[in-house]
Each structure stands twice: as structure tokens, then as C-alpha cells.
Amino acid sequence: MAIREDVIVIGGGLAGSMAALEAADGDASVRLITHKKSTLRHASGLIDVLGYLDEEEPVADPFAAISELPDDHPYSIAGEAAIRDGLARFDEAVGDTYLGSHTDSNALLPTFGGAVKPTARYPAAAAAGLASDSRDMLIVGFEELTEYNAGMLADHLDAADVPFDVEGVELNFPGEYAHDSRVTRFAKRLDINEDVDHDGQTMGARQALADAVAPHVGDAERVGFPAFLGDDHTADVRADLERELGVDVFEIPMGPPSFPGMRLADQLKDALDDAGVHISAGNPVINYEADGDEIEAVIVDSKGREVPYHAEEFILATGGLVGKGIDSDRDGTVEEPIFDCHIPHSDDRYDWFDEEAFGNQPFAHFGVRIDEGMRPLDADGEPEFANLRAAGGVVGGTDPVTEKSQSGISLTTAAVAGQRARERAAKREVSQ
Amino acid sequence: MSDAQQPSEFDATTAVDEYEPVDVFPSSEDMDLRPGADNCYKCTSCDTSCPVAEVNEDFPGPKFQGPEQWRLKRHEDVDIDDSIMSCSNCMRCDDACPSSVPLSQMHNTARGEYVEEHLDKRSMEYLRNRMLSNYRTLASIGSKVPRLANFVMGLGVTSYLGEKIMGIPSERDVPEFATETFRQWWKKRGGSKVSNPDKQVAYFHGCYSNYNTVEVGKAMVRVFEEFGYEVLVPKQQCSGTPMFANGMLKDARREAEVNVRELGEAIDNGAEVIASCTSCSMALRQEYPELFDIDGVEELSEHTWEALEFLRVHEDIGQAINESEVDPQAFAYHAPCHARNQGLDRQAVELFRDLDGVTIEDVGDSCSGISGTYGWKSEKYETSMKIGAEMFDHMEHAEGDVGMTECPTCAMQMNHGTGYEIRHPLELLERALV
Numbered sequence: 001m002a003i004r005e006d007v008i009v010i011g012g013g014l015a016g017s018m019a020a021l022e023a024a025d026g027d028a029s030v031r032l033i034t035h036k037k038s039t040l041r042h043a044s045g046l047i048d049v050l051g052y053l054d055e056e057e058p059v060a061d062p063f064a065a066i067s068e069l070p071d072d073h074p075y076s077i078a079g080e081a082a083i084r085d086g087l088a089r090f091d092e093a094v095g096d097t098y099l100g101s102h103t104d105s106n107a108l109l110p111t112f113g114g115a116v117k118p119t120a121r122y123p124a125a126a127a128a129g130l131a132s133d134s135r136d137m138l139i140v141g142f143e144e145l146t147e148y149n150a151g152m153l154a155d156h157l158d159a160a161d162v163p164f165d166v167e168g169v170e171l172n173f174p175g176e177y178a179h180d181s182r183v184t185r186f187a188k189r190l191d192i193n194e195d196v197d198h199d200g201q202t203m204g205a206r207q208a209l210a211d212a213v214a215p216h217v218g219d220a221e222r223v224g225f226p227a228f229l230g231d232d233h234t235a236d237v238r239a240d241l242e243r244e245l246g247v248d249v250f251e252i253p254m255g256p257p258s259f260p261g262m263r264l265a266d267q268l269k270d271a272l273d274d275a276g277v278h279i280s281a282g283n284p285v286i287n288y289e290a291d292g293d294e295i296e297a298v299i300v301d302s303k304g305r306e307v308p309y310h311a312e313e314f315i316l317a318t319g320g321l322v323g324k325g326i327d328s329d330r331d332g333t334v335e336e337p338i339f340d341c342h343i344p345h346s347d348d349r350y351d352w353f354d355e356e357a358f359g360n361q362p363f364a365h366f367g368v369r370i371d372e373g374m375r376p377l378d379a380d381g382e383p384e385f386a387n388l389r390a391a392g393g394v395v396g397g398t399d400p401v402t403e404k405s406q407s408g409i410s411l412t413t414a415a416v417a418g419q420r421a422r423e424r425a426a427k428r429e430v431s432q
Numbered sequence: 433m434s435d436a437q438q439p440s441e442f443d444a445t446t447a448v449d450e451y452e453p454v455d456v457f458p459s460s461e462d463m464d465l466r467p468g469a470d471n472c473y474k475c476t477s478c479d480t481s482c483p484v485a486e487v488n489e490d491f492p493g494p495k496f497q498g499p500e501q502w503r504l505k506r507h508e509d510v511d512i513d514d515s516i517m518s519c520s521n522c523m524r525c526d527d528a529c530p531s532s533v534p535l536s537q538m539h540n541t542a543r544g545e546y547v548e549e550h551l552d553k554r555s556m557e558y559l560r561n562r563m564l565s566n567y568r569t570l571a572s573i574g575s576k577v578p579r580l581a582n583f584v585m586g587l588g589v590t591s592y593l594g595e596k597i598m599g600i601p602s603e604r605d606v607p608e609f610a611t612e613t614f615r616q617w618w619k620k621r622g623g624s625k626v627s628n629p630d631k632q633v634a635y636f637h638g639c640y641s642n643y644n645t646v647e648v649g650k651a652m653v654r655v656f657e658e659f660g661y662e663v664l665v666p667k668q669q670c671s672g673t674p675m676f677a678n679g680m681l682k683d684a685r686r687e688a689e690v691n692v693r694e695l696g697e698a699i700d701n702g703a704e705v706i707a708s709c710t711s712c713s714m715a716l717r718q719e720y721p722e723l724f725d726i727d728g729v730e731e732l733s734e735h736t737w738e739a740l741e742f743l744r745v746h747e748d749i750g751q752a753i754n755e756s757e758v759d760p761q762a763f764a765y766h767a768p769c770h771a772r773n774q775g776l777d778r779q780a781v782e783l784f785r786d787l788d789g790v791t792i793e794d795v796g797d798s799c800s801g802i803s804g805t806y807g808w809k810s811e812k813y814e815t816s817m818k819i820g821a822e823m824f825d826h827m828e829h830a831e832g833d834v835g836m837t838e839c840p841t842c843a844m845q846m847n848h849g850t851g852y853e854i855r856h857p858l859e860l861l862e863r864a865l866v
Contacts, residue, residue: 002744002745002746002747002748002749002750003744003745036477036527036528036529036530036532037477037481037527037528037529037530038530039530041475041476041477041480042475042476176489177489178489178490181489182476182479182480182485182493184479184480184485184486185485185486185489188486188487192821232822256475256476256477257476257477257479257480262480273794278778278782279778279782280775280778281772281775281777281778282527282772282773282774282775282776282777283774283775300775302741302774302775303717303718303733303774303775304717304721304730304733304734305734305735307745323530324530324531
């Protein structure tokens with residue numbers, strides 16, 4: 001068959017993209033197979049490594065805290081060096097559009113709910129919003145955005161005892177909009193600096209926005225906006241607003257649709273392209289062919305037709321329950337649908353959740369268990385296949401949402417899976 | 433249904449009946465889209481992928497047009513919102529949705545219902561849309577007298593009247609008819625030069641390769657013959673793509689019945705169906721089985737391929753490309769939305785970057801904005817050009833000064849926005865391999 005690579009990665013989110021970049025760092029030919037838009041589109045764009053060990057205080061230095069994690073935590077299995085490898089690979093992929101690599105310590109960033117979030121890497125667009133910075137802050141919201149309220153956000157930050165004064169102001173976004181307009185419209189207007197009518201004049205959207213905000217800046221030395229300041233030209237939009245307002249401008253990540261997440265997805269795609277990774281997007285992997293414990297091909301459902309894609313090594317990065325790398329059913333099934341890898345779970349679905357909404361939820365731990373080579377393990381603790389590795393949300397054994405470790409686990413498992421797949425594919429080539 | 437505790441007055445028999453598909457849809461001709469609507473968890477991926485919503489403030493977006501409108505329609509006396517006519521049927525929402533909600537199927541059925549029940553059949557809008565949808569009929573007349581037709585269409589007065597009476601934007605240049613159609617050429621050539629009962633492909637050329645860009649059809653034939661395939665050219669009608677987009681589902685069904693029958697015969701004799709236009713292959717593969725209950729429709733879907741896709745899977749085309757060379761040329765490649773939906777958006781770039789002499793750059797994942805007949809309507813022209821602006825910009829920044837795409841109307845838009853000459857991947861493949 002004509003479609004053959006050294007390494008095939010299944011899944012095009014953060015873990016899949018990073019695993020493919022890692023695997024492609026050498027001579028290996030790598031193909032990424034991705035079905036639909038990934039969960040990066042809903043992600044904050046912040047890269048958390050470890051934010052909380054318990055509910056109380058945020059973790060100051062994730063690396064110092066790793067030793068406190070249980071032995072079966074993905075970080076404990078992969079090791080500290082792997083976490084650093086994963087972050088280094090990420091830093092290389094995104095260049096200066098992300099900050100935070102200068103220190104092991106977590107940065108604290110405001111969220112759109114007004115909480116302060118510990119994170120390891122953050123977009124340059126969010127940098128001026130650091131909560132550890134003592135400069136006074138103005139938060140701008142828009143009447144057109146129902147899910148984001150600047151006054152509430154400012155009050156919450158204030159209640160969190162941030163070391164600066166913070167005010168919130170709700171404005172109308174310049175131009176005419178429907179009551180429930182989408183953030184993509186605002187972003188596009190700013191991105192192309194489309195003309196809008198403002199104060200009886202026609203002017204570029206960036207100028208109009210700056211004019212609307214300027215009277216409210218007061219003593220603030222930095223101004224925060226919901227994260228829709230442009231899409232492809234976000235640095236230009238921010239620079240124009242900063243020039244007009246005379247203060248630093250930053251973005252606060254929002255719920256879906258999330259521009260920081262979408263921009264990261266675009267950047268990763270460019271990095272994959274630059275690295276020569278082949279990408280097949282739009283069709284799902286539904287099955288595989290194996291010879292004993294070696295997978296020989298995965299089967300792609302190409303609009304009803306089954307096309308095999310052959311490789312030496314395979315990486316499963318299809319995500320968790322939200323990303324649909326793990327499926328559950330009311331009959332008590334919890335499964336990994338492509339390779340049917342073992343996922344520890346109770347057969348009684350009433351055991352899957354805790355009655356406390358923010359309690360220790362068993363379902364949050366769903367996922368494959370892995371060995372030190374990131375290979376999914378069967379019920380007896382043996383690798384399911386010799387040449388299948390897992391990365392990202394499909395890996396279980398901890399609750400990444402509660403401990404704020406989702407992106408870090410993705411980067412770490414992707415780094416190990418990508419390295420091992422690359423090395424093993426190279427070895428096989430020599431021996432053949 | 434949710435497994436939450438039911439209220440005490442809950443009567444299982446009536447409540448269950450209420451949601452039975454047979455009850456919701458009295459006629460088996462309709463499809464039950466309920467499971468699809470229920471899969472939507474409002475993640476907004478479709479809305480953020482919609483090129484129309486991004487530039488058009490009044491367009492409520494695919495999430496509304498799909499699952500929300502579908503639900504609204506169930507229990508209340510609500511008509512289809514007229515904004516469904518602003519959907520361009522680019523189908524990007526299908527490609528975006530992580531829950532596999534059949535968005536374009538919902539849009540197509542809603543549009544069909546709107547046109548059937550609410551659009552005045554004597555209105556100029558209906559007549560124009562009907563004419564645009566049935567391009568094949570128009571083209572078959574025009575190509576009988578191609579030079580005269582080209583001359584008349586090129587006249588300023590034609591363009592003026594087109595705009596004033598029909599609502600065809602005068603900015604657009606009507607495509608020229610070839611002086612010899614693909615089928616005329618095929619007949620004169622005496623059919624396939626290769627005879628091979630074990631390797632047969634049936635070519636679905638579609639309207640545009642037949643009446644306008646005949647060189648694409650010729651390239652398809654020569655490339656496949658180079659790989660030892662016997663090419664068949666069965667009788668065929670329009671794929672239906674422009675009809676779906678205009679809610680003319682009866683016209684589309686009429687054409688589909690012929691295509692399913694004729695191509696089905698070829699499939700029964702062992703041939704695979706090849707299309708060179710990605711919207712044609714999209715229609716045969718996805719829209720036919722989603723919309724029509726015709727004998728053999730599933731079989732046609734499973735046996736239809738886009739030309740390059742077929743060669744990638746069945747032949748070592750990578751090797752053939754590696755060993756070839758062409759005159760130096762840089763291309764700015766645009767992946768049509770409908771290619772994206774079939775998982776084909778990367779194949780031309782990834783294949784041709786290994787071809788000596790060729791530089792090829794993907795000009796990004798924006799939509800060209802023309803979406804078949806959409807950009808051919810005066811009231812949609814501005815939206816169409818706003819959507820296309822990003823692609824034009826990326827094309828102008830790309831190294832190549834020749835464009836490349838699989839879709840004939842994307843090619844029109846690319847040429848319209850940049851003035852570049854636009855080629856089909858098969859034409860480059862022909863130059864490299866034949």
C-alpha cells in the first residue's frame with residue numbers, strides 16, 4: 001500500500017502536535033491523522049504544569065512539588081527530565097509568542113471569572129496582566145458579550161487580594177452589532193482594522209476602540225480586554241491600542257470560542273508544516289491491523305471507505321472524555337474506541353462520580369495507564385502493544401483539571417512518546 | 433432521553449411515543465435528525481469556523497441553522513428562518529464539529545424546505561437561483577455555439593442587464609465556454625487508449641471540466657492512462673452541488689438518479705468512480721446518501737474517489753513524483769472547503785513539494801468565499817469578496833504567481849481577486865508524469 005510512514009500520530013490537539021514534532025526531529029517520516037477541530041479551540045491557551053496539590057494554596061514551583069505526587073501519576077512515571085523536555089519542545093515551537101520559560105516558578109494570571117490561575121507558560125498577549133505585577137489595572141468589558149463582565153471580574157480580583165487597584169468598565173464595542181454578536185466578529189474587525197462608525201465619524205476599528213476606552217483609563221497603567229484582540233494580527237492590534245492608550249494592553253482568556261487556543265492551534269499547525277510532518281485531517285481512525293503485539297496499520301474511515309495507513313510506531317493522542325479519545329456508555333462501559341486499550345473503571349456507572357461537584361471525581365481519572373515508555377497497559381499491567389504509545393488526555397490516573405496539569409501532562413507524555421517512537425523507528429530501519 | 437429521575441406524573445408510554453422518529457416524521461422520506469441535534473454540546477467550533485458568520489453580522493451561524501432551528505421546528509409553529517439562504521454550503525461546520533452533528537445535512541434540508549414553501553416561484557430570486565443551479569443546462573446550450581456565447585456574455589450590455597434584471601454581479605466575468613467540450617474530445621479521440629478490464633475507472637468530469645476547463649479532464653485521462661488504467665466516461669448529469677446550495681432538492685434528486693444509475697453500472701462492472709472536482713466527489717460521497725434514498729446510493733458513495741486521493745492509495749505516486757522534474761514554477765495553493773471535508777486539503781501540497789522544479793505554498797485555511805453559485809448573486813457578492821480577502825492577501829504574499837486548486841469556482845474567485853492564472857493539480861501531475 002502506498003501510504004506508509006515511520007511514525008503515525010493519531011490526534012491533532014496539543015499532545016498529538018507536540019508528539020509529532022518530537023518524532024519528526026530527525027529522519028523519521030511522521031504523519032499526523034486528525035479528525036475534527038481539537039479541544040484547543042476551547043482551551044485557555046495557558047500552559048499549566050502543576051497548579052494545585054490540594055484545594056488550598058497554588059503551587060509555587062511545580063518542579064519542587066513533583067516528588068509529592070503518587071507513583072502512578074503520569075509525571076512520576078515520565079520523570080522531571082521529561083517535563084522539561086516537553087516544555088523545551090513547546091518553547092521551540094511557539095517562539096517568542098509565549099513567555100514564562102525564564103523561571104521554574106508558576107506565573108499567576110487573571111481568568112475571565114476573576115480568579116487567579118497558576119500557570120507555567122502564557123501567551124505574550126496576556127503578559128501585562130500578571131497578578132504579581134503591582135501596577136493598577138483597568139478591565140474592559142462589552143455590553144455585547146453576555147459571558148464576560150468587567151465589573152464582576154474586577155471585584156473578584158479585588159477580593160482575591162491582588163497587590164494593585166483594579167476597576168472594571170462595561171462599554172459598547174464601536175460599530176453596530178446584534179445583541180448576541182459573536183466574538184469572531186469583533187476579532188475580525190480588529191484583525192483587518194475594518195472601518196466602523198464611531199462618534200459620528202468613520203474610522204478604523206482599532207482607533208475607535210481606543211477612543212472608547214481612553215476616557216476610562218484614569219490612573220491605570222495597564223488595560224485588560226477579553227481575549228479577542230485580533231486573530232492573525234493580534235500583536236499589531238495590541239501594539240496599536242497600546243500606542244493610542246499610552247498604557248500596556250493585555251488579554252484575559254475567555255470561555256469558548258477561545259482565540260488564544262485557536263491561535264495556538266494555528267501556530268502548532270505551522271510548526272508541523274515546517275517540520276515536514278504530513279497531516280491528514282478530516283477523517284477518523286476507526287480500527288487497526290496487528291501482527292501479534294505489533295500494530296501494522298491503522299484504518300482510516302475515509303467517508304465510508306476504509307483506508308489503511310502503515311507505520312512502524314503509533315502514538316495515540318485522541319484526548320479524554322471531552323476530546324472523545326475515551327468513550328463511555330450508560331451500560332457501564334468506559335472504553336478507548338480505536339485499540340480498545342484497558343481503562344480501569346467501575347462497571348457500575350453510579351461509582352463514576354462523587355456527589356460533591358468539586359469533590360474527587362472518579363471519572364476525571366479515566367484514561368489508559370502507561371509504562372515508562374508511555375505504552376498503554378492491559379489489565380495485567382503489560383503493554384497492550386509493543387509499538388503503541390499514548391500522550392495527552394487519553395492518559396489517566398490523575399485529575400488534571402483539579403490539579404491544573406492538563407497541558408503539562410500533554411507536553412510531557414508527548415515528549416517521551418515522540419522520542420521513543422523516533423528512536424525505535426530508526427532502530428528498526430537499521431535492522432531491516 | 434436522560435436517565436435523570438422522571439417526574440411522578442410521567443407516563444412512560446405517551447412520552448416515549450412522542451419522541452419516536454416515526455411520530456416526529458410522518459413520512460419515511462424525511463430523516464430523523466434528532467440524535468444529531470442532541471449530540472451538540474454548544475462548543476461553538478462550527479460558529480467560529482463559519483466564513484459567513486465572520487463577516488456578516490446578520491447571519492446567525494451554523495449552530496442556529498442546524499441543531500437549534502431543528503429543535504425550534506419540532507414543537508412550535510415556526511417557519512424556517514430566511515437566513516438559511518445566506519449559508520453558502522461550504523460545509524466547514526461539518527469539518528469543525530467534534531461531535532459529528534450532521535450540520536450540512538440539517539442546513540440542506542432546511543433550505544430545501546424554505547425554498548419549497550416560502551420562496552415565491554415567480555420571483556426573480558427563484559428564477560435566478562434556479563438558473564444558476566442548473567448551470568449544466570445553460571452550459572450545454574452555450575457550448576453548442578461557444579464563440580457566439582462567449583461574445584454575447586462578454587458584452588457590457590449583457591453584464592449590465594444581468595446585474596439589473598437577474599441579480600448577477602457585473603464585477604464577475606462569466607467563464608468562457610471551451611470550443612470543444614470534454615465529451616466531444618473524448619468521442620473524437622475514440623475513448624480510452626488503454627484497455628484493461630482489471631484496472632478501470634469511471635470518470636465523473638462534472639459540468640465544469642466538460643464545458644469550460646476541458647484541459648483538466650484531458651489531464652485526468654492521460655495521468656490515469658499513464659498508470660495503466662482504462663478510463664470510462666459514463667453518461668452523467670450535474671452532481672447536484674449548486675442545487676443543494678440553492679435548496680433545489682428536486683432538481684438535485686433528478687440528476688442524482690441518473691448519476692447513481694449510470695455510475696452504478698460501471699461500479700458493478702468493477703470500476704471505481706473518479707472525480708476531478710472536489711465538490712462533485714463531495715456530493716456523490718456525502719450529500720447523496722444524506723439526502724436521497726436511491727437504490728445504489730451507498731455503493732456509489734463508497735466507490736467514489738477524488739483523482740489524486742485514488743492515486744495516493746493505489747499507486748506509488750510519491751515515488752513517481754520524486755523521480756520527475758518540471759519547468760520551475762511556484763504555486764499558491766488553496767484547499768477548497770469541500771476538499772477539506774474529505775480529508776484532502778493537504779495532499780497536493782505534500783505531494784508536489786517533493787517535485788523537482790516546483791515550489792508550492794498552502795495559502796492558509798480560509799474559505800475562498802465564492803462557494804459555487806453563492807458569489808454569483810449580487811446581494812452576496814460583497815460577503816463573498818470579504819470572505820475571500822484573507823485568501824487574496826495570502827496569495828499575494830506567497831512566492832508563487834500561479835494559483836492552484838481542485839475546485840473550479842474557487843479557481844474563478846482566486847483569479848478574480850488576484851488576476852493569477854489558476855491550475856488544477858491534475859494538470860501539474862500530467863506535466864510531471866506524462
